[in-house]
Amino acid sequence: MLTAGIDIGSISTKAAVLADGRLLGSRVIFTGYNSEAAGKKVFEELLEELGLLASAVRRIVSTGYGRSSVKFVDKAVTEIICHGTGAHFLNPLVRSVIDIGGQDSKAIVLDEHGKVKNFAMNDKCAAGTGRFLEVMANALEADLDGFGEMSLKADRPAGISSLCTVFAESEVISLIAKGESRVNIIAGIHESIAARVSALANRVGIVPPVVMTGGVAKNAGVVKALEKKLGVPIEVSPFAQVNGAIGAAIIAAGLR
Template identity: 70%
Template sequence: GGQDSKAIFLDQNGQVENFAMNDKCAAGTGRFLEVMAKALEVDLELLGDFSLAADKPSKISSICTVFAESEVISMIAKQERRENIIAGIHESAAARVAILANKIKIKKPVMMTGGVAKNKGMVNSLENRLGFKLIVGDLAQENGAIGAAVLASKL
């Protein structure tokens, strides 16, 4: 999500069986990626393509968005390749999301939804971290709204 990441495990009837959310900071979220794109002066929609062109992802050690931004600015000053920095950002964010997913003991198939699912580099990093392919629908960014509309129609 934009301000948080969630892992939701649904039972066979589509009911929430388990749920985890990073509610303490924005690391691993769409907002985190927005801040990093701005620091790198790269269009948010191009982050995925840049990331996939990396040859050696940079190591982002800070999990805090503010501190990670400082790390990125230092990397830019050291003239690290933007592609490598972005791949490192994706790996850092994927690590945070994978923690949530593993906390609820996810099982395949797994679908990634939300605007961040449109970022090919982020999807790739999360797949690598989890060890399997994710399902990303054409309407990934609209999934939450569609789900809310379906629930509201049942009231």
């Protein structure tokens, strides 16, 4: 049976198609201003890539901020359950999930069946999220995709103390003015994210093995800073960014 999951986030929209518990394919596009159109587009593009007809997909579950904007799905489920389910599917031993998305960061603790035992999400502040990184990349006129690699070359990460994204941006600008190296500033930014997210993770009481999901997991610098801060190794699946969509597709398979 074919099922699909569509994860409409604040920055990117993801889709995954499963055939009887096997991942057939996945796709990521930018969400843009119209989340409904993005949900439809990513699904159609993925079907085309896989050479499938929409009618072949038995059930679809949507998740993410735009989960309720798409009408052609069978059910909308929140990211918490989808990321937990997706992480459990990719590695059943996983007990904790750290997901950093566009405007949310969350820490989830799972039981041995992949059910969510507890979770915590960031407060309304954007610091410690993907949006924070985007703002910083913009201030540094740097390519976000290269952020992770660049930060690994830092010799002395710069201190970014502000809790507010806007103030942190001013801090970064003044660091640039002081002549601080770009790699050290980037490493400092990653440490500031790690500090915020680890507080969240400690609050909810994460237990290893820990996996990181969401788009920010592609940034090796954030992962490394988080590992250091939490004192536990963090796994990153190659499907980290589409993990929520995979979880949604699994939940779709379980729908009656």
